[in-house]
Amino acid sequence: MYTGVYTLFILHFPEFEDPMPDKTLKTITRADIAKEARVSETVVSYVINGNRYVNGEKRQRVEEAIAKLKYRPNAMARALKGKKSNHILFVADDIQGEYFGKLISEIDTFAYKEGYFITLCADHKDEDFVDRIYSRFFDGIVIGSANFPLKQIQRLVNSDIPIVLLEIRDYSSITGVYGLINTGLYRGARNCVRCLYDRGRRNLLFLDRISKEGQRSDRDDWRLKGFFDQSLEYGLPVTERNVIAGCRNESELTEAIRAKVQDEGYIFDGIFGRNDHMALLGMEAVKTLGFAVPRDISVIGFDNSRMCRFASPKLSSMEIQQKSIGEAIMKMIISLIDNRSSFTSRIEEHLETQLIMRSSI
């Protein structure tokens, strides 16, 4: 038995400097600092916010008092007085997916630097939702859901809360002042079709997302629209045949693919997955049905998530630039928060997707 390993990992059971609960921490207020620093509360406020000249010596006393008492301004009270809450709401429709994971991670990094917290929330469907998110709590809202009703979005934009929309579908009908991040999904989807077409594929199948409620993408969903438009441009058929949508779980999708081939008799030669997960489910399904990928059927996904590289054959996929998107979102929402009045129309940012070629095509 070797025990050398224990030296590798440092054992650290911390020794606490002050073992007593520092109950003080929670009750320190402006008044305490003012007393400690022998100035008025007003001065303390101005020092903290840095929006008025304060005599150098006093300033220093205030700063020392803050440090000494470990004072932290009560965020609630500040927000109540019209200051920002420093909380931004992010509404997502697929929290579980790697796509949002990466995006949120980037946003968090940027947000933290700028002093914001990100509240994450699924796009709940009940009436109450918009009311709840609209209680002056959030400085701004980012909508990254494809299902959020346009009417509700318009209602939020109409109020004066800063909004940034991640353009997963067509938002051109939304009027007013808001931010829009075009992530290049539409052009990316067209490129996917182009790529399959160049490979000689003429009988395509689009695999729409799985959702517990069996929701299918609207026609204004950029990926679906890109698939349609590019197919039409190539004169390829675009019918009910070419889409599987409305599945509520993985087995429904697998079964739908089997039915497409064996019952409907549609022998497709190219699969376009709305995301990598769908593409890989499709790939597994057709392999089970006896087809070879990519010999018989080419498969392409979307998101370029980790799993692409672990599949066999490795999945080609359209990469979305989460890092740039996250940064663009935060810059946009912050400038809307700081200067909403200086904008008179919607502001846009365009990003591009990039095809990562692997062996599934």
Place this chain on the structure above:
Amino acid sequence: MYTGVYTLFILHFPEFEDPMPDKTLKTITRADIAKEARVSETVVSYVINGNRYVNGEKRQRVEEAIAKLKYRPNAMARALKGKKSNHILFVADDIQGEYFGKLISEIDTFAYKEGYFITLCADHKDEDFVDRIYSRFFDGIVIGSANFPLKQIQRLVNSDIPIVLLEIRDYSSITGVYGLINTGLYRGARNCVRCLYDRGRRNLLFLDRISKEGQRSDRDDWRLKGFFDQSLEYGLPVTERNVIAGCRNESELTEAIRAKVQDEGYIFDGIFGRNDHMALLGMEAVKTLGFAVPRDISVIGFDNSRMCRFASPKLSSMEIQQKSIGEAIMKMIISLIDNRSSFTSRIEEHLETQLIMRSSI
């Protein structure tokens, strides 16, 4: 060219009921409701909070006024008066991973039902972090990070803010009142080793996580500790040889595996990945080096994420019950928020992992 498809997807460009910005929405306050309902603000408050008897007729007038004016209480003001903010902070160390995605998704569902919002935040390393999260903004804090310094955790527990710890590592040194969710990682990790041992594997390799800062898991990390303890029980070697840790990116890990075999000459026959991602990187690496999985080397992962099924061979993995964990976290934090004073010591909840056998072992 077919156009039948357009009937499939309902075109809905919404018609907005009131095209004018309803600026009113944002200024409705207690006073407005009181005036509209011809009662005092006090009564409005009691109706809303339901904590005092209010004459039936008045109550109704208030409710009608609220509905008519679409009144929403200002969450900031409520929170300032000692009510809850209804925000819970979740501190994670790997926002991108599927593990947290699933977990957060479950938590969100439960939280929404209970009227809470979840703020998600990475475990930022700077001094300021604990101060920032401690500004009376959050009703409770859930810590799901393995890197958060124990001292800081103790500091938070010492203040009176409700805390729930996801037990990714050993927290037995933390004293005071807090919630603890034991997710079964330790027993799960021991089971992984058992499973490899039963398959005849005697030369194991643990692949620790990748982190940008090159951090390696502490010895009190449950997965690592489970790996060590079970190996020791079987009399298997437990040395520096048996662990690859501190890699900052995927290529470093791949290279470390190559070096392990070709430079160090350690021919292992079982890989235990700290999570599926690590396990799959390991699997790819050894395949590249000419080994067959599972003939020469067995591989087991942790998390049972989607990608397990798309790998070849399909990856066996230890499943963590995110759904139950999410529910347990929320129940615990809510009971701590509602009844902190009734608890006198830490409360615990134990969950189990479950091995999902596939063909990589």
Place this chain on the structure above:
DNA sequence: CTGAAAGCGCTTACAG
């Protein structure tokens, strides 16, 4: 240059 005071939108102890 600086401080006393009003007020953000709520809740609830208190006095009727």
Place this chain on the structure above:
DNA sequence: CTGAAAGCGCTTACAG
């Protein structure tokens, strides 16, 4: 049973 009033912790217009 009910309302006027104090106060939560801040910010900033206002008056010196």
